Structure formats: structure tokens, C-alpha cells
Amino acid sequence: MTVLESPFARKLTAFVTLSDDDLSALSDLYGRRRKYPAGRDMSHEGQKSQVAYILAEGWVCSYKLLPSGTRQIVDFQIPGDFLGLRSVLFRTSDHSVEPITRIEASEIRANDLLEAFAKRPRLAAAVLWAASRDEAMVVEHLVGLGRRDAPQRMGHFLLELGARLRLIGRGTKAGFDCPLSQYHLADALGLSSVHVNRVLRQLREDGLCTFRRGRVEFDDYERLVEMAEFDRAYLDHEGPLLK
């Protein structure tokens, strides 16, 4: 796979037009590529590591565990997303990370990243955009938990995931492949898995969308957008910003 086809490059170029030089600087960043099995925790918790990753393949979630034993998933990472960027730049991160599928991730050394930023400002702009989009997603997620009911939350979540996946060429407005279990959805949306099941059934019966056997189908995209009050603006996906 050439750099241009990597999910990370696809995501960035959707936002900032990158020159060939920018792209080759990007490919120089990629260090050792590692694989991790699904399920077992990568447990970055409490560690302060000097290395971050760019997820090349597979899905990951970051979550916090509560004393009661329940957990809250803060967000999901898909190919092209950073893993552990914060724990490089800031202090040790306080949440845990679990691979949902088998994953492949390329190491990025903090120094290399900062050097590349100095030489290629557009690259820096693109990465900052990605980071700020991720933050906007957390805020939107928070709004959902506070003020949207279960069907809206679910619809919003699936639409957001769909939009992110489309950006890296892993989905269309018709649907996308999705390895999440109903338990993952429950932990992300602050619901019980029982209720997740009910809500999914209702969305299906209402002809809005169908989630079955690892695949999400948008049965009526526009009506789902309306029901979920989904506003793409916060994802900032409407074409390159810097030409």
C-alpha cells in the first residue's frame, strides 16, 4: 500500500491538501509496525510512554472503568486514528485501551513527529485538525449522553461512525462493516445491552437502519439524520480546508 492509500493519509488529505513532499515526510514517520490480538488489553493505563501509534488496521476503544465494575467507553479508534497521542504530549493518560479486533499499528516517535511539524507546517495543521476533530467528537458524545434519548444517541453514533469510515474509504452512505458488539454500543452510549437491543430493533422496524451480523445498513439515511438531529458540522468533513 502506498502512503496515499493509507487510512491516515486519506483522512488528512480530506482536510488539508498535502504536497508530495508532505506525503513523503508522512511516510518517513512510520516506524515499526506491530500487531496486537483482539480482546487483550493494551493497558496503557498509568504508563507514560514516549511512543504513539497510528492505527493501520482494526478497531480499538478507550474507556474508563468505574468502581462499580461498569465501564464507559470514551471513544473508538478506527484505521487512520492516533493511539496514545495524548500520553506522549501530556502526562500519563488515565484510561485503558482495548483492541476490539486484531489490530496493526505503526509506531510514531514523539521527536520525529515534532521535527516533521517544524519542516512541514501543513502536516502540522492536518494533525492538529485531526486532534481537534477528536475533541469535538468527545464533546458531541457528552451532549448526547446528557440530552439525547436512546434512539437518538444510537442513530447519532452510527451516523458519526459512518461519516468517519467514509472518510477513509471503509464505508458509504449505504452502510459499513462494524465489528462492535451490542455490549460495546451499550458501554459507549451509557445504556444497558438489553436496551441497546431494543433500540436497534426499533430502528430496524422503523426502516431507519439495520445492524446485523457485523454490518450496519442505513435504510433511510436522510430520515435517520433527521431523527438523530445529526449535524455534520462538528466533524468538519466538507472537503479540504486549506487548498
Next chain:
Amino acid sequence: MTVLESPFARKLTAFVTLSDDDLSALSDLYGRRRKYPAGRDMSHEGQKSQVAYILAEGWVCSYKLLPSGTRQIVDFQIPGDFLGLRSVLFRTSDHSVEPITRIEASEIRANDLLEAFAKRPRLAAAVLWAASRDEAMVVEHLVGLGRRDAPQRMGHFLLELGARLRLIGRGTKAGFDCPLSQYHLADALGLSSVHVNRVLRQLREDGLCTFRRGRVEFDDYERLVEMAEFDRAYLDHEGPLLK
């Protein structure tokens, strides 16, 4: 008021030991100081401004409005906190800002800030810490909305506020002054104001804490911490990190 006594400096020095030179660089940052009346929206929404503020006096909240007319408060800013740092560094922010009390804020020009960072790395570290603490608070807030019930959320919120205020010398483990209405609490905690009232009454009757007439009193700090499962770790308040 000397720089050292400003809430911003107090907050930073609680985390990173700053030299006299660092502190004077800090005081050079402060630009024009402006006042805003309570209530009227500062409406940064959709604007991309080149100026941020450091809140010197008063309380502010940032929130998102939903189509249904309800709102979700994302967080509160108190003296010493940044206002609009994100909209300087990143793209236009998509939430609104409302002063809760009359406020005073000093302008910070983005360039000045970046220059100061280059010259005084410890200052940069301190500001980065502040930014990452704010993010950690948003995540913790999200966890609360997803997985804590109303009394825990309320307790957690009041304890967090108390800890932040103590850092800038505006509160103790006994309590603090708090200009928030029960509507503010409702919008922040994802509850109805009716339920906020009930929960406050219950906390009072249980001898945990009392919120009345603009004042929060911790009646039994330790028991409240336990009830709310409040873990200070994410605030990172345990003394200076860099000596």
C-alpha cells in the same frame, strides 16, 4: 494584585514551579483587561478569533444548544481558566459561551503566547498541563453522564469544583461560594431542574453537603468523596510536578 497572586499564576504554580523570570514573562502576556456583564451571551459561536482570554474574575459556562431547545453545558470556567484557547489554536469553536456573573478577562494574543512558549519552556509545560487537565475533566464529565446516577453526579461535580477553586484560593474543604443556579446544575449534569432540587435536598438530609444561597458547604467531605466515587487523580492536583 501582583502576578503571583493572580488565579492563573496560582493555578500554574500549583503544578509547575515557575521562576521569577517565568512569572514576569507571564505578566507580559496580559493584555487589555475587559469586563462583560452577566447573562448576555459572548457568543463566540462560529467566530474564529485570533484572541483568547484568561478569566480574571467571575464565572463562565460553555454549552451547546440542541434543536429541541434544551442545552448541555460542557464545562464551567472559573478565574485562572482560559477562554477560547481552542478557537485560537484550532478552528472556530462550535459552542456558545455565557458569563454567569459579571466577569473580567485579560486578552492574550496568540502570537505572544507562542513566543513566550519558545522562550520559557516551563511556562509552556504549565499551560499544556492546564489544557490537558481541562480535557480530563470533560472526559470525567462524560463518564458521569454515562454511568453515574444523579446523586453521584452531583457530588462528583461539587467536589471537582471545590478542588479547582481551592487551587486558586477561592475555597476550602469546608466549602466555597458558588453563583450557579439549579438550572445551571441541571444543564451541566443532564438532569431536570426539578430533579436537581430533589437531589440537593437529599444530599443535605444525608448530611453530605449543603448548597444554599450561593454557598456550598461540605458537611462530611470524606463521606461525600466515598459516595460520589470521587478520585482526585484525574485533576492531578497533588503538588508541583516539575520542581
Next chain:
DNA sequence: CCGTTCGACTGATCCATGTTAGTGATGGTC
């Protein structure tokens, strides 16, 4: 001084969602 607004506060009712306790299908493993 009166009327208006706003915030704290309450009781009654209802419903969205949680909890408990299952069934059945699938796939992996020894």
C-alpha cells in the same frame, strides 16, 4: 406601590430505561 420575572421548592403521575433471568445460535477447543 404594583406587577413581573426568576429561582427555589414540592407533589402527582408517567415513561424510558435498568435489572433479572432466561433461550438459542455460533464457534472454538480438548
Next chain:
DNA sequence: GACCATCACTAACATGGATCAGTCGAACGG
């Protein structure tokens, strides 16, 4: 082939919190 774990799915029941519909007191503008 037996066993086990995991996941989707369901029904019955319980409940936290929303909603509705107020009262009351304080602050405020005219």
C-alpha cells in the same frame, strides 16, 4: 462429540428521573 464462552435476543418487572402543574419569596423595573 461434549463442553464452554460469547453474543443476540426476549419477557416481566422495577425504578430513576422527566414532566406537569403548581406555590412561594425575593429582586426589580416602572
